Amino acid sequence: MKQKVIDKMPAKLDFIQSATGLVLALFMWGHMFFVSTILLGKDVMYQVTIFFEGYYFFGESYPIIVSILAGAVFFIFIAHAAVAIRKFPSNYKQYTIMKNHIHTFNHGDTKLWFWQIFTGFAMFFLGSVHLYIIMTNAADIGPYASADRIVSDWMWPLYILLLLAVELHGSIGLYRLCVKWGWFEGKDAKASRIKLRRAKYAVTIFFLTLGFLTLAAYIKIGIEHKDHAGERYQMVQSVSQGVKI
């Protein structure tokens, strides 16, 4: 029998969109937990920083590890943007038709599409700026270095917008992935969708709260450290034979 030749690309593109979206969303959860360690103190955040620089494995810090990691995330980010752009309206007419549909239909999940597109578009720029800076200045991460970047280098306005965009986009995206592929569907798809939607709101509120508290903590440190911007953090407390010195 003659073998059927099918175009596999649509399946691959759909898979890439979902897979990169999942990786990025889960990465952002981890990222938020790591940066929020500043709320537990400068020392904790500093230890997390040098952990990612390989200090606890090699005995020395190698910021290049963070650069490579940021580069990999940047690559996934661009791949996701490249395939997800297929879901954008391609001209003004399509945009107005969809806006009109959202307005007249008044349907929750359809409204989320607008926010997904809006935040996704914003992140083309916001995310790229952030990722490029981290990739090329990986050594400038730490309780003081990060706080200085936020306050003295004027990154706080960008981070406020990026935080809003990431948390909305990520949680809507994860919800969409679940209903799109039938994850956690169980026997009653309707009931599980209601639970998923509640979980989505809870996740958004949780990460936005954590994110803004974290940003506030860095801003506070950045303002206090403004006169010494550029100086690096040193762990002041070290423990020697059980005695704090």
Add this chain to the structure above:
Amino acid sequence: MSEEKAPRILKINVLRFDPNDENDVPHMQTYEVEEAYGMTLFVVLNEIREHQDNSLMFDFVCRAGICGSCSMLVNGRPTLACRTLTSKLDENISLAPLPLFKLIKDLSIYSGEWMRGLNEKLETWIHDKEQEINVDKLEERMEPALADEIYELDRCVECGCCVAACGTIQMKPDFVGAVGLNKVARYHLDPRDKREDEEYYELIGDENGVFGCMSLLGCQDVCPKDLPLQSKIAYLRRMMLTTGLKS
């Protein structure tokens, strides 16, 4: 003794337009109808046509949610007029024809043409691949549970509500919509249909098919027959992905 409440006066705002009348432009016309117990929009529209305006055009056949003819936008939401109780709505009710389908006049649309095109495109019939038809041959037995599952999807009345509620189809008019994907899922379940997964992939394995769906689930939320569209589209997406990624 409690005083009986005076019936509400419903204000029915209908989007009217006759595409065959050169001088006509789309406009809203308001009718006032006294609400009665258990009144549906189907009753309201007949009331208007019988007593107020016999030029108002709308479709209906069964008045029981079986034929799918009276689908329209009620306050912007696609639904069947015959299954919509006025008591569930505000006094001000707006009615408009379903978008995307060919407009005949006022609330009357020609959904049949669109549906026929869809069915032809997706070949929504049994493909048994037998060269000769043998009418004496007994049909293979089917498990009742499977027959029920197929029947569940066969309940689609092609009303077009899922099409009108679909965000994807607004931007990509060639998208097959939930009605098309549901039909493919129905034939894929049927053991009498001998089509390979690759053949199904050829029908819906692209941006106009299952991979175009943005999972906004307007279809699921408006389907008057409450079909499991969300689950079936997810099932087709998983199946088509496996087929597409297979070497």
